[in-house]
Amino acid sequence: MILALTSEITVLRARLDACERLLVANGTLAPGSVDAFDPDPAAQAERDEQRGRILDKVLRPMREAAQAELVKAQQQEGQ
Numbered sequence: 001m002i003l004a005l006t007s008e009i010t011v012l013r014a015r016l017d018a019c020e021r022l023l024v025a026n027g028t029l030a031p032g033s034v035d036a037f038d039p040d041p042a043a044q045a046e047r048d049e050q051r052g053r054i055l056d057k058v059l060r061p062m063r064e065a066a067q068a069e070l071v072k073a074q075q076q077e078g079q
Contacts, residue, residue: 005058 023029039047 001058001061 020029020034024031
């Protein structure tokens with residue numbers, strides 16, 4: 001799972017880099033604009049919400065496995 005996520009991040013970073021370079025080369029974006037961008041509160045709220053959904057999705061299998069292990073341990077203690 002970690003390797004798959006790392007691979008996806010690498011591809012996304014390369015594509016983002018290409019987009020930024022093309023936008024700068026075409027004069028649409030000033031160099032450093034993306035790094036200097038400060039989202040407004042509404043945009044930041046959307047980003048936070050999206051980050052939460054992604055983390056929930058990625059961590060769900062580990063959370064479910066941990067819960068299953070806890071239930072199993074509790075059942076064994078009850079025997």
